[in-house]
Structure formats: structure tokens, C-alpha cells
Amino acid sequence: MTLAYVGAISHAPQITAYYDRAEPAQARRFSDGAAVMRERIKAARLDVLVVVSPDHLTNLPPGMMPALCIALADEYQGPIETWINLETRRVSGHAAFAKELLNAALDGNFDPAFTTSLELEHATMIPLHFLTPEMDVPIVPVIQNCMVPPLPRMRRCHALGELIRDVAERSTLRVGVVGTGGLSHAPGAPEAERIDVEFDRMFVSQIAGDHPSSILDIPSQRIDEAGFGTWEVRQWATALGAASGCRATIHCYEPVDAWVTGCAAATFDIKK
């Protein structure tokens, strides 16, 4: 068994773009939560980190949107955004594990799109900025469509996590999985200034509780009400699948007005 770490973390671009505009105590609690993930990732001595995220209409065009896309490159660069206060960095890709994952998907119940080039955006680079700041763990970006409806269903995202887990457990590599995105937000929309704290608290309480898989039963309408950015809780469902449905420890939850997002960081239990 070489699944060595599973976590999830918010990736709002404002986290780094406007870090200092947040209430200092909130920013510190978020950073501290991310630091717990960073320490656990370091202790896990990962050979590869699967980063499950959306693509915010940066690489994948709105008129031709795959539900799922696996990136196969051996090198990446990002972030593409120039306004989020992060330097451009290079990140190694783990092309061999990416191909293993792609083939396992095609052998199994998924037929993902794939790409040999992907420009990394905030959805990957902000989590890496906090979790592997040396950029020393090769990554496999996995993109789930959270942007252009109709979206992949929560249960399919969870099943994809189980597939990633199975490939990890067959591998000789030490594999980590991090889902990025959420919680409630609606970037660029008229509702952007509203954080649905009630939804967020329900979500983290469920995923940290006795029945974490109950997040899969949240009606899509309830997720919609929390703002379209909340569609990114799909990555939390994927992480939950990778963790075989084990509960998460929530390191932090902060509804940060300056970041217009309910921001959380969590590590999932994994079966040893």
C-alpha cells in the first residue's frame, strides 16, 4: 500500500493576491492549517502528488469541455495569472504515473480526456505554494469539470478517487492525493460577495463526522445555492474516494471576506 497522503484545500486566487487584506487572525489560521498539511506531506516522503483541481477556463475551452482530463507532461510551469502575487515556477510532472493512471482509467470505468501540455493556474499553484513550497514533489494534474454545466456527478468524482487509490496501492511509488477548491464562493458573479457559511459548516461537519460519504447525498441544488464556485467540492469528493471514505480532520475553516471564499484545509485518514 503506497497511498501515503490524502488531503483537500481551498485554492481561491485571492488567498495570495490579497493575503494581507484578510483579517490577520483568519489568514494566520488558514496558513497554520495549510502548514499542518505541509508537515504531513513532508513526513509522507511522496514520490508523486496527484493534484485534483478544476481548470478555470484557462486551458480547456468552454465550448469543448471534458468531464475529466489527465495531464501527462513531465514538466509544468505556473501560475499563468500575473495578478495573484506568486512568482512563476517550474514543477516536475510524473509522466509515468500519469500514464499509469490514464490506462487504469481506460481499463476501468472512466474514459478521460488527456493533455500533454497544461499551463498551471492558481488552482494548482496556490496549494503547491502552501504544501510543497520547494516544488520538489513531481505532480500529476487531474482536472475535473467544475465550470461548465452539466458537471460530473459527485459520486463519479468519488469513484475517480477510488480509482486513483487503487493505482496508488499497486504502485511502488509513494503517492499523495490533494483535492483543491471550494468551499462556498461565486467568483466573478453578482453573488461573489456572499459566503454561505451555513453550507460550509455543514459540509466540513459531515466530512469530519461519522458518515463522511454523506456529502455525496447533498442535493446538487443545495450546492448550487452556495454559489457556483462551490461546485469545486467535487475535488473533496474525489479526495474522500481516494481515502476509501475515511473521515477528514479539518485543520481550518475560515470564511474570509477579502478572499470571497469559505477556505478550508483538511487531511483524510487513510487505511494502513
Next chain:
Amino acid sequence: MTVVKLDDYLFALKRSPAMQRELLTDPASHLAGLNLPDELKEAILSHDIAALYRLGAHPLLIAPFSRTVGIPPQEYASRMRPLVGSRPFRSEPR
């Protein structure tokens, strides 16, 4: 270039510094080359982000458009605020 959908145009614009320069320096000829309905061209020409939203543009494509044309975040928010609730989000439309 043939572009028939607003989001396709905004996506292309987001990815192309050359298109952004053309929009800013010679908007008339920039728009003349686009196969878009007049009301969309008017919204683009007048940097009317609220109209773009009403006409169905993806919020994550309106935001980079606003950065290209120089609308500050606070003004963005104040222009969009009156439209709260006007386009309910639906992740799994049938």
C-alpha cells in the same frame, strides 16, 4: 476568425495578448472581425460587464475581461451587485 459564441470569444481574448491589445487600441476593427450579435459587440465595446453577465457570459470569463479593460475590483462588484439572483446556478441542468 469566426467566433459565434460569447464565451468562445472571451476565452480566446483571455488567452491572447494580441487580441487584448487590439481590443484596447482599435476596438472598432477588432469587433468588426467578429461574428457576434450587435448587442454583444456593444457590451464588449462599452466594457459593460453587467450586460455581458445578462447575456450569459461565464463569470470566470467576465472577470479576466474586466482586468483587460481596466475595471477595478470594487467597481466590478458594484456593477454586478444589482444582478444578484438574476441567473440561478445549476450544476446539473437537464
